Amino acid sequence: MKKRYATLKDIAKALGVSVTTVHKALNGHPDVSEETRKRVLEVTEKLGYIKNETASNLRTSGSNTIAFISSNISNPFYEQVIKGMNQAAEDFGYMLLITNLINDSRDDLVRSIEILMKKRIDGLIIAANMLALNHQDLRKYKIREFCVAFGTVFPPEEFDVVSPNNFKGGYIATKHLIESGCKKIAMLHSSNFEIEKNLNERFKGYLRALQDHNIEFSQELLFIQKQFMSKSYGTQSAYEILKEKLKTTQFDGLFCYNDETAYGAIEAIKESGLRIPEDIAVVGYDNLEFSRMISPQLTSITFDKYKLGYKAVEMLLERINHPELNPRIELIDVKIVVRESSKGGIR
Amino acid sequence: MKKRYATLKDIAKALGVSVTTVHKALNGHPDVSEETRKRVLEVTEKLGYIKNETASNLRTSGSNTIAFISSNISNPFYEQVIKGMNQAAEDFGYMLLITNLINDSRDDLVRSIEILMKKRIDGLIIAANMLALNHQDLRKYKIREFCVAFGTVFPPEEFDVVSPNNFKGGYIATKHLIESGCKKIAMLHSSNFEIEKNLNERFKGYLRALQDHNIEFSQELLFIQKQFMSKSYGTQSAYEILKEKLKTTQFDGLFCYNDETAYGAIEAIKESGLRIPEDIAVVGYDNLEFSRMISPQLTSITFDKYKLGYKAVEMLLERINHPELNPRIELIDVKIVVRESSKGGIR
DNA sequence: CTGAAAGCGCTTACAG
DNA sequence: CTGAAAGCGCTTACAG
Helix, strand or coil, rough: CCCCCCCCCHHHHHHHHHHHHHHHHHCCCCCHHHHHHHHHHHHHHHCCCCCHHHHHHHHCCCCCEEEEEECCCCCCCHHHHHHHHHHHHHHHEEEEEEEEECCCCCHHHHHHHHHHCCCCCEEEEEEEHHHHHHHHCCCCCCCCEEEEEEEECCCCCCCCEEEEEEHHHHHHHHHHHCCCCCCCCCECCCCCHHHHHHHCCHHHHHHHHHCCCCCCCCHEEEEECCCCCCCHHHHHHHHEEHHHEHHHHCCEEEEEEEEEHHHHHHHHHHCCCCCCCCCCCCEEECCCHHHHHCCCCEEEEEEEEEHHHHHHHHHHHHHCCCCCCCCCEEEECCCCCCCCCCCCCCC | CCCCCCCCCHHHEEEEEEEHHHHHCCCCCCCCCHHHHHHHHHHHHHHHHCCCHHHHHHHCCCCCCCEEEEEECCCCCCCHHHHHHHHHHHHCCCCEEEEECEEEEEHHHHHHHHHHHHHHEEEEEEEEEEEHHHHHHHHHHHHHHHHHEEECCCCCCCCCCCCCCHHHHHHHHHHHHHHHHCEEEEECCCCCCHHHHHCEEEEEEHHHHHHHHHCCCCHHHHECCCCCCCCCHHHHHHHHHHHHHHHHHHCCEEEEEEEHHHHHHHHHHHHHHHCCCCCCCCEEEECCCCHHCCCCCEEEEEEEEHHHHHHHHHHHHHHHHHCCCCCCCEECEEEEEECCCCCCCCC
């Protein structure tokens, strides 16, 4: 590749001054004459000089850049999240880079982390399955020292987490269905249920709500998708499993892992001839914008996504500046938005 | 910040060899004894060494990194696009970074471009309003030499563009409505219509289709949204303008700028008591996954989004390697998917 | 107010 | 097979 960028040296040479002086002029040091500064600025402009930040970072350490690793960045869920992250990054003088994983495997995640570390990113927010990482990974990549996990609580608490309060979300979703008159409440879970069995807060909330209302949990009413992220955020996969379950299983309430899977479930229920909510009431999770547009409008668990993103960055910066602190968990409060898909209750 | 990363020097010191030897061992040079290589690898592992790529890039030039700048990355439209970009980047040995603009202004765009250039990114794919850039910007940031514009054709052709064939898309959408029996076909356009008046290919296709079928264009039937990207990808804004237009304007066909705005339009039409497609047939653009889930299912213009993303990266790499070539335009073919929202025709 | 020199962590041409 | 030295483009401590 040919020479594309002007350097401090080019500017210095053009003016017959030293590189040091050019550097000082460009970086607002006071000990440069106004006259000199003006001439430097002119030439800088003329040459279209753009600082090589990688060189300066090499000297000073720290890139003032953080990155967000996601396994499905184009999920509308992230619209507000990223706005929040971007704003926080800007507020604190950082740049936010985003990378998208091809799949949610350990190898893919580790690959991304390593590439970003090679670029000497200051910190990382990770929205992916952290459980895929082994102990060696956690140590080698210093996860605890410069990463924040996003969106799910991963015990044992070995690193920072920012997440919606998923236990509460699962609880109030289920409670709402119970209070709407549902007797047999199914939960539709993503395909990674097995992996996450012991830490799935939404599921735990579902269980607790059943328990608090003296309803026995039935294994039969736990629907697990085959492949979660394959296409369309799981909508298709949800559709397929519901098609099947509707033939074999009786239920009158359905709590879906998220809104996208609820879309698929609703489609299947409608096709089967059953009515929503009269025959089956449905609740989703995440309250996407689209959930107001579908028919029936979807009841969903909602929370401040912008705040979630903002908090994640704040927490990451605290972590970077205080690597010695113990890991923390920050939970964002959740609420339920009741719409047609569960309104009025079961008859 | 304290010392966080091991260096080649650390490894060399631990082994009592030179930095050069360590470098050679780690980078597969043949002139290192197997014995030495093995010991180097051991210590590398033990120290958790992660190469400082910014340092090596400084020496060698070129970062093998490209970036995608988007103004709304969490639009589901980009799911497949990014998959395609990621795959192409991987196939050609590059890493793909993504940044999301806060707004679609010149300042925001220039800020992002400049930050990425400071990081000495090899090339840029830009999905934003390139018209906001002035001549000085184009020159200073060498847009022509290392950028590809994504998603829209921006004449005069001063840089590379990868885009769906929007003229054809607008044409076949309108033609389909005409052939379905619509007599008065409105087009719903995004708020940036004024800026893009002379280059909006979808609109041009709409006009041409009307013309080819001897239907006169009526200014009254061009609906322009107030604020496009404000919220929910324009769905809300589309809803609002339709609410208004339905009171004052007669039409029996509606071609929407994209699927998200179609969602808003459909909502407004349904609320007004009119039937889709019997009273008003609706066609969207982009064929998002969600468009199959709404009611009525939405007719839309579709194209291979994965390919669009893949092509954009391919084109960018050609551009980087051949800065002297003339700007090119690559159009991806489009088709129409007919669904309930226009099926059967107007009665 | 100006500038020479050292150094950040790599890579490379060259000598031994 | 091994290593000393120069250099990528900055920044900084120091001398004048």
